[in-house]
Amino acid sequence: MGLDEEARARAEVWNYAFGYINCRVVKCAVELEIPDIVRKHAGAGAGGPVSLSELSSAVGVPTEPLHRIMRFLIHHRIFKTSPPPPHAESSSSDEVHYAATPLSGLLTRDNLAPFMLLQGTPPGPNRGITPEALRTGRRPDLKSVNGEDTWSVPDFGYHMKVFTDSMAAHARVATQAVIDNFPEGFEGIETLLDVGGRHGMALSMLVKAFPWLRGTVLDLPKIVDHAPPLEGIHFVGGSMFENIPNSNAVMLMWILHDWSDEACIDILKKCKDAIPKDTGKVMIVEAVIDEDGEGDEYAGARLSLDMVMMSVMVKGKERTYKEWAYLLEEAGFSRHNVVNIKTVVSVIEAYP
Structure with missing residues (x-):
């Protein structure tokens, strides 16, 4: 086993150690209907990405834990960050905004x-x-x-x-x-x-x-x-x-x-x-x-x-x-x- 392989193994073992949490977080996002909300927001009115505060209001979860959940899901390509829509208010233009990905599209209620x-x-x-x-x-x-x-x-x-x-x-x-x-x-x-x-x-x-x-x-x-x-x-x-x-x-x-x-x-x-x-x-x-x-x-x-x-x-x-x-x-x-x-x-x- 070369040094590069050893280094990859040391990193990968932690993925197995914490692997159980992946399904739990995705299940939580599905239960909150986050994939559906993000998709619906993109198609409603002027549409576009949804801000953290808008998503927080929609799912009834405070912004701090919700931000951490979304950060995890973004890392796993289930969502992505996006620039705010042109019509965004100045108070929300500095907020992180979220958009759908092909993965999140598969996690809606009418899909998987x-x-x-x-x-x-x-x-x-x-x-x-x-x-x-x-x-x-x-x-x-x-x-x-x-x-x-x-x-x-x-x-x-x-x-x-x-x-x-x-x-x-x-x-x-x-x-x-x-x-x-x-x-x-x-x-x-x-x-x-x-x-x-x-x-x-x-x-x-x-x-x-x-x-x-x-x-x-x-x-x-x-x-x-x-x-x-x-x-x-x-x-x-x-x-x-x-x-x-x-x-x-x-x-x-x-x-x-x-x-x-x-x-x-x-x-x-x-x-x-x-x-x-x-x-x-x-x-x-x-x-x-x-x-x-x-x-x-x-x-x-x-x-x-x-x-x-x-x-x-x-x-x-x-x-x-x-x-x-x-x-x-x-x-x-x-x-x-x-x-x-x-x-x-x-x-x-x-x-x-």
Whole structure:
């Protein structure tokens, strides 16, 4: 290790020591709706950057701690300082002013803000990345369904709305990436079944983008019973471990990473049986880990997501291409391909 590398290591170790605070600060900013306020201010009237005092008044936080929070967020490129707008009063022209960045635009309520709130709200006090959990392969605070750890921890009811909003936020972002980068994947499909699609966020976007689709959401009765009615979407209460309704194509978005290999193979076999043998396909929207990660801007996010899955599910995980290929072959699919949709997840198409 050279001197430069040693110096970088001495600096980097402090980033790990204090790394937990990053998510906490971003969560706080999201809860205060700072990204939304900055964006709204830029678009209101004459618009432009918002001053510290204006932001303080909007969020109800004194200027001194708010300045420190914003300084931290600016360092991490979530906001940026900006010259005051031409119409600024002389009393505020000397104040620091804040403007949005591409990162802050992704942290608004209509984007990934709900997902950030979930990451700052863990579903239980005992995390999966502990010596005990790693040694035993189980978390003591998790219940079991079909022999698998589930999200049904004792205190998770409190976080259910946060979880539902978070999954909707992810579905919105991932589905838009699918629509923008892989529209040809839906050509020739008349009926699409979304397994574990909760309240139909992803499927409603797909039906709107591809009007020839008819969509069905399969999820647990306690989930679909509270789903609002959506045009072109039919909701079915049931378990993917028991029965999957027939459809031209089946979509699994962020479902299989919750489960062990054995459970995934079982689910995939049922999906294969539910589609036509000659024209059907299963579309898996999940991360594909590249262990080299050379030149991949999402490699770090995928590896972090794998640590998140380890911390909350133990048996759940993100998978490499080889691991996905193994599951699909064991489930009896004849061929598959992976489509890059320019985000943290990819589309894996599997054919009977």
